[in-house]
Amino acid sequence: MSNKQNHLPDNVPTRKIALNILLEVLQQGQSLSSLKHLTDKLEPRDGAFVRMLSFGVLRFYQQLQALLKPLMKKPLKAKDLDIQLTMLIGLFQLMHTRVPDYAVVDAAVKQVRKSRKKWAANMVNAVLRNFIRQQQALVDGLKTDEAKFAHPQWIIDRLKQDWPQNWAALLEANLSPAPMTLRINLQRSNVADYLNALQNECELTAEQLVNIPAALILSEARDVRQLPGFSQGWFSVQDAGAQLAAQILQPAAGDIILDACAAPGGKTAHLYELQPDIKLTALDVSEQRLQRVEENGQRLGFKPQLIAADAADVDSWWDGKAFDKILLDVPCSASGVIRRHPDIKQLRRADDIQALVELQREILLKSWPLLKPGGRLLYATCSLFKAENQQQIEWFLENTQDAELIEIPAGGLPQTHIETSGAGVQLFPSSFSHDGFYYALLGKKAG
Template sequence: MEVTSSFKKKAGQLRLVAAQINLSVVKDGLSLEKALDGISTFSKRDAALLKALSYGAIRWHHRIQWQANRLLDRPLKNNDELISALIRVGLYQLQWMRIPDHAAVAETVSAAGLLGKPKFKGLVNAVLRRFLREQKILMSAMNKNEGAATSHSSWMRDRLKADWPDQWLDIVKVNNDPPPMWLRVNNKFSSRDDYLGRLEKSGIKAKAFDDLPNALLLKEPQPMSTLPGYDEGEVSVQDAGAQLACGFLNLEPGLKVLDACAAPGGKSAHILETCPEIGKLVALDQDKRRLTVMAEEFQRLDLSGNLIHSDAAMVSKWWDGVPFDRILVDAPCSALGIIRRHPDIKVLRRSADIGKFVAIQRRLLKALWPILAPGGRLVYSTCTIVKEENQYQKAWFLEKISMEKYQASSFRQILPGEGNMDGFYYAWVDKQH
């Protein structure tokens, strides 16, 4: 009995922490990454479960909250928000986790008991058991409620409908899926096909694609520690959509290249891996913490570049006066293209944020175009699918620089799930000689 009691307490503690993380995102506005950061009291197995519960309950937040509202006889008080979060975690388990219903209920009720208020145990038990009894009725009603059915906020649905009227339903479906795991093979150590063979020998199944020279798609996500040569820098984790940046830059030996919003460094690293003979790489970011992470990643990959902590738009503070042959502006954006990888975007992002990002993007473009050398190329990229930040931004930019003639321009929009990639936008402009 002591072992059983101890197990229930441990399982309850894990669910309570998951509820606290959920509340940190929903109420306090923290990202899932920051909310989970520093929690190291669990074993690897339990930490994986905690992450699954935390990400899953946020991924399906709008649906789960709608269900909770229907299942509660009356709304909970503001100071009972942690119980609301615990109910959301419990509802997520019952619908998407491979945990027996009786265990999911018992462990969530156990978590409520840790709060020292017996009435909460009865409430959580009643709500979760009512869900099990009325699940079919709830699902039928849910299908008539667009917000619950799609698990997206009203403003986000409206934006997707306006920009992608024929694709928006497919987009929200992809957003609700767990993300695939893509690898980027470091050519410094081996070819992509050679590394694919090493994965197969290790029992890890993956697939290569002709139009993605360094990318491999894993059949199932794996802990990075299980990837052959990961610690030695032979491979990195990076979505295939992000890997396209290198090709659009059209790199050549001897060029001076700027990555203007570089951290955490995946695109900069890919530039150096793809074309180690470039003359110089300058990588900027105004987030010092993320730049530190980038430096650590460069060390793992045995790469070197000029990493600078600065606002890229404040050119006079960091530029040496020598124009760049290639500029990558991987601009801050609403990130609506990577929701399946960062589901907290559905909870944290607001409609008013779009205009703020548009202003930041324009500030960067206006500041960086003048330091591009004649004959050089500027590549503008985002991880969003909002046309105001992408297609309309490109149109604004070309009109803005019409006095400084450009030679050519083009773009590519990738929608979430296209080729199993995240959503990205790329536009490139060549400056006239």
């Protein structure tokens, strides 16, 4: 179980927004990222509260459902998902926040009474009060891995298969909220000065990570508008594991670089921050998402060539000039960032994986001819599944004569929660550190 979070009792409007977000995810298949606009205009405190409720319910969804089931005389109809979610929000608060029990029950009942389903108010009241009385027995009575670990069974099974020594720790790591990590723009600031600014202006502390020099993990999350230097481009929000991509690729002055799946542009920006004297093409299939790359560039001080195109449809966009380096951050299951995007557990399906593997393979095969002899291609995912990672690279090396695996120096990698025994490097999600990522650095043999 996660540490309880200290939040004061909320009001009905913020709970309603959280409920609407959950309905959009579970009924309409929308991602949490696509629903950020629902909280953008809220006061920072209210926005944080809504995110805590919506993310928290999705983080523990399978477990909360299992706990609710024995408290119900009969299942609710599909059209009453809003009532079920109101109770799940209540269960989440009772288990994982310090809001007084009476306040959780009162807020849930008030929300129902203000809706068109007043008939459910007494039921919600009874269910939540019964849970308070029976909580420990209900938790102890959880039988299935799906309920205990709050993940779909197919994810549990795949992690057991891929990581028999680590699967339980990986599932537990996914249940802890991810920390807020900054990447300091070393073209406009430095880590020491920014640490001082955090302390002096925000009374915030931050932790540096070994071998990831631009990363700062904040002691607590804050709205970026409350942090010094955001509009001036002093920093970006980016997980420490994601910051390894530019470090591993090591852009050099004069390099012609392709970022083949670039949006929203965090890794693109980091390449420029490490070496501004490069010529970079930022490619993404979504023109709308490429706007984010452009906006980030304006704030941080770089201007790549932007192309909206399918990376695999090379003939539609490539001008024939080969690249010195290619960053291939391919579409993936995102199983390594579940703690940051808990909706993945509800939106992703087991049969998605094979389709993703085939797409990744196509992009990799189509991108390889674009690389100069002697050039380097970094294959990256935010996945924990070997089919998308080690097995993908092993297949590619077996079938590509001019490709070789280049060892990534240990001095440029985290010292813990990492697996280097197979092809490439697998990072595991860990509390107050990085998310789960995979990297494989490939070199094209000259001649």
